[in-house]
Amino acid sequence: MSSTTGARTGRKHRVREEALAEILRTGRRLLVEEGPGAVTLRAIAREMGMTAPGLYRYYAGHRDLIQALASSLYDELATALAEARDRHPAGEPGRRLREVCRELRRWALDHPREFGLLFAKPDADADTTPGTAAHDSSWRFGGVVLDLMVQLWRNGGVQPPPTTLDPAWAAQLEEVREHLSGEPVPLDGIYVFVACWARLYGAVAVEAFGHLDFALTDPEPLFEHTLDDILTALGATPDANHR
Amino acid sequence: MSSTTGARTGRKHRVREEALAEILRTGRRLLVEEGPGAVTLRAIAREMGMTAPGLYRYYAGHRDLIQALASSLYDELATALAEARDRHPAGEPGRRLREVCRELRRWALDHPREFGLLFAKPDADADTTPGTAAHDSSWRFGGVVLDLMVQLWRNGGVQPPPTTLDPAWAAQLEEVREHLSGEPVPLDGIYVFVACWARLYGAVAVEAFGHLDFALTDPEPLFEHTLDDILTALGATPDANHR
DNA sequence: AGCAATTGCTAACGGTGTTAACTTTCGAGG
DNA sequence: CCTCGAAAGTTAACACCGTTAGCAATTGCT
Structure with a gap:
């Protein structure tokens, strides 16, 4: 060597x-x-x-190629979200988060096939296993959103979770906390972040997979209401809402 | 002949x-x-x-077979939801809806591959087109939930939507209304139903596809909180909550 | 110049959807 | 009872797929 x-x-x-x-x-x-x-x-x-x-x-084969493709798509999405974030002042994390969420929805709707590949992984079990490039990339993607939630938390106003935290959760939430930059966030806050993340991701997925087509020609207003809910739960100042 | x-x-x-x-x-x-x-x-x-x-x-071919399989899975899911509904008194639609939602989540988690087939349809565009068996079956499946929402509305207490309805929505919401049994529901109510349906379906999908594994070993409490939110938005009496 | 790694090829194997043409079975009508 | 035709299943074949083995050529470093 x-x-x-x-x-x-x-x-x-x-x-x-x-x-x-x-x-x-x-x-x-x-x-x-x-x-x-x-x-x-x-x-x-x-x-x-x-x-x-x-x-x-x-x-190494078809599987690896698809995985690499998914990883690169995660990267592209993460970059798009970061750019949307940087288009607005750092002093308004609420507005920044709103625009990032909008960008996530827009990206999913503009690239439904790519989003389908990321959300509905072919055979599962390959994404969450640490070490894979897709695992890191998916963190880079979600991290843009989570980091903004952390900043929002620093501004205060995050609603505490409706119940006391199951102690079994603490361990894994700790692990999440390590991925977040800056000073540590209480586990209560992390729980709220995860809940908001789940709601956001779910709303985008349901729409991107066409499961609202039966009722709504344009689900955008519905998504905006969802966004209002999420930002309220995170204690964003209302003036940061609606562009 | x-x-x-x-x-x-x-x-x-x-x-x-x-x-x-x-x-x-x-x-x-x-x-x-x-x-x-x-x-x-x-x-x-x-x-x-x-x-x-x-x-x-x-x-007629591989495609048709998969579609028929999806249709039969929709039927099985609809039946499971109806059975869950009938296990609780008709006089408590709030509790009935809660149990149906729980059954939906349970079915998705118990049958992740089947749920994946239904939610992430292979090549899309085949589900929403009317006339196909899968289209009818998916209605039979969602109808169980929507019908309970209608009953909940009759009991009063459904929160009005946060904004005035976009007139462009009216036409398609009308179409949804025709699928609902019993006396007509105002479009405002239907909008709330769709919003709750989207949130429910999204929450189940995010969990079933493993997108919460990075943070939560057992997302059930989170789902229960989501359920609380949904039932509150539908004006269900709180005493019907938590079993 | 020569050696070794890199890059691409062809040939081949088993598996896939799909079609065409054939056999076999079996039920109904005279 | 016999016949006839529809229904159900077969084999053969085509084009495509992932993957492997082995070979040729190119390239770059010493």
Whole structure:
């Protein structure tokens, strides 16, 4: 072990990363244009002017490729949320959170196939297991929202949870707390964050999967009401509401 | 056209329906035991001791078979919800609704693969289109919940929606109203029903897809709080809460 | 210059949905 | 009773899929 591993970013590495990215780009295009069933090794290779076995030089198999695609989508979503956050002043975390939630909904509705891949993972059990890139990416995605909740908590006004915390929860909530930047937050607060996160994510998913189509042509006002509820529970000042 | 069409339920028809059912049963078993990718025409045929093309005598193809499976799962879920409803007195619609919601969550958690098939439909666009069996079945499933909300409304106490209704919604909400039994409900009420339905369905989906595993080992108390919120919005008497 | 890693290929295996053409079975009408 | 036709199932085949093995070519480092 001497030189090859140490060559920090040779041109070879660059071109290889470009290939990795192009594979993902092609796979995503197939996902968007033809549906999840069309993102196949052979189709990707065909689109790239090569053959399927060649892709094995870049990804260990179809499963790994899909996982890498999901991870990159998590990253893109996290970036979009962070940008939405930075478009508004840091002194108004309530408004920032509102805009981030809106951006999450917009992204899901604009990219339903991608959102479907992230929310309804193919065979489950691959996301929550730590160590995987998708696990980290999903944290990077949710962290944008959770961090804003932390700032909101610092401003005070977060409603305490309606019941006393089950002690069995404490351990895992501790783990969540470690992922949050800055000074520690009481577990009561973390519980409220998780509850709000669940409600937000659920509202977006139900709409993105078309489960409101039977009743509402445009569920946006409903989502805004949900947002009002969430921000109220987090003690956001009402003046930060409605743009 | 004389006799064959008129033979109302000859033995031949019975055995055919039994075959149709066995195919679905086998497909479901594969779904549960091996995951969605394993429910394949050839595997089903293999399990049943026949060959794949033979299944085309019963279903027009893989797509149709999956759709029929989804439809039957909707039916089973609707039946489970109705049974949960009937286990409690008709005079307490608040309690009935609470138990039905609990049963929905329980069913989703006990049958995650089946729930995944229903919530994250393979390629979308097949569910909302009227005329399909899955469309009717999904109505039968949601109707159990919505009907209880109607009864709750009759008892009074449903909170009016936080804003005036967008007139564009009226048309589609009218359509929803026609699906509800009994005397007509004002559109304001229907809006609240849809909002509560969305929140319920979203909460169940987020948990069933494992998106709370990162923070909560047992999200049941969180679900109960959500239920409290929903029932409060519907004006259920608090004494009907918590078993 | 030469060696070794990287990159891509072809060939092949088993599995998948789907179609076409064939056999077999079985129920009903004369 | 016999026939005839619909129904149910078969085999063969096609195109596609993931994956592996083995081979050729290219590239980059010493």
